[in-house]
Amino acid sequence: MDINTTTALVTGANRGIGKAFVEALHQAGAKRIYATARNLESLQDVIAIAPEKIIPVALDITNxxxxxxxxxxIQDVNLLINNAGVLGSGGFFAPNSIETAQWEMSTNYFGTLYMIRAFAPILKQNGGGAIINLLSISSVVNVPVFASYSASKAALYSLTQGVRAELAQQGTLVVGVFPGPVDTAMSEGVPLDKFPPIQIAQAALQGVEQGNEDVYPDSVSQEVFAGIQQDPKAVEKQFAGMLPQ
Structure with a gap:
């Protein structure tokens, strides 16, 4: 799949990795980009990247x-980028941990599921296309300081595998992207090396063009997955030290 032939829809496009996806799509020559966010006013800087091809859309993926x-x-999409997500803090025993977990699951898991169910038929009618799901290294190892976020991303990883199997027959490529910490407001308190959002977006689009189902876009992600292959328990113990305060 060539990015320069795509019409893409990006959720959570108003900042961070979502905005970087819009930039990377524009740089790669995408024909049209639907940039979505809950608040249209928050998309003004994104539209300015390329007003002739970026179309703002109000969208709350929990609705x-x-x-x-x-x-x-919107019936012309052939690349769906499920980027929108939320991140709470605190472990499973924080006073508001249940509410935080429900909020994260409603957005990160159920919101993505709603999007895929709505747009899979559109991708089919447009030749199959592709879906990018923004996962995380915490999809495969729990980070206790963000315990329920990790659980929601683990659920999203399983969802990614499941829809990949179900949509294969219609020719839809489903790509999971597993970044480590990214230099965005969401990861401000994470004590690890952080990578620029544009690096994540460019690696994800390259993965689509190459037909890769799993993308490890940075050195932390690559190290984690290499470690899981060798000694998954050691990786679990490594992250277990990142406890909530």
């Missing part, structure tokens, strides 16, 4: 009715 309305209006 199934709104997703259906958007899908009915």
């Amino acid at each position: 199934p009715d709104q997703i259906i309305q958007v899908a009915q209006q």
